[in-house]
Amino acid sequence: MKKIITLLLTFILFLEGNSQESKTTRKNNLAPFYQFEIAIPFVGNRNRNEEINQEIIDRSLFIPEGISSKFGYGIQHNKWIATSIHSGIDWKASYKLVAIPVYGNLRLSTGIGDGYRITAQAGFGRGFALGRGNLNGNYTRVSLGFETDEDFVYFIEGSSYNFRLKNENSIGLISLGIALRTY
Numbered sequence: 001m002k003k004i005i006t007l008l009l010t011f012i013l014f015l016e017g018n019s020q021e022s023k024t025t026r027k028n029n030l031a032p033f034y035q036f037e038i039a040i041p042f043v044g045n046r047n048r049n050e051e052i053n054q055e056i057i058d059r060s061l062f063i064p065e066g067i068s069s070k071f072g073y074g075i076q077h078n079k080w081i082a083t084s085i086h087s088g089i090d091w092k093a094s095y096k097l098v099a100i101p102v103y104g105n106l107r108l109s110t111g112i113g114d115g116y117r118i119t120a121q122a123g124f125g126r127g128f129a130l131g132r133g134n135l136n137g138n139y140t141r142v143s144l145g146f147e148t149d150e151d152f153v154y155f156i157e158g159s160s161y162n163f164r165l166k167n168e169n170s171i172g173l174i175s176l177g178i179a180l181r182t183y
Contacts, residue, residue: 039177115149137163
């Protein structure tokens with residue numbers, strides 16, 4: 001826990017120090033940004049079309065599995081390529097798992113007209129399970145999204161925690177979410 005607090009404090013101090021540099025970096029076509037995102041992971045409904053007392057209980061193909069929220073800071077070049085550092089919290093209900101990812105992120109965005117963009121992101125770092133002792137492992141993330149001209153991004157994301165839990169080698173999430181980027 002001390003490591004996580006130290007890492008978060010270092011991250012906050014890094015953000016504060018770099019906020020002073022924003023005026024000089026914009027001259028070089030580099031712009032700092034903050035990104036906040038929230039997503040809901042989904043899983044296939046195992047009880048789909050199950051009948052209880054001759055009544056179908058749930059027809060949903062997918063059901064929510066938890067919630068995820070992340071925050072990051074980075075720099076970008078002309079909204080085309082960006083690199084950033086992120087952290088957040090993921091909750092996966094069926095595993096009773098709350099985890100904190102800390103990762104670096106690379107984003108590529110291509111314009112499709114009128115300020116809209118298709119974005120692809122890939123991230124790699126470490127994931128730490130809360131309340132599970134020293135359970136941690138590699139964290140990977142990929143996402144594909146649609147960015148509006150108001151800097152909202154609607155995305156689908158696949159992420160994985162590479163640690164052993166309940167006889168599985170890794171814990172994966174497929175999520176739908178929205179992100180906001182501010183400059």
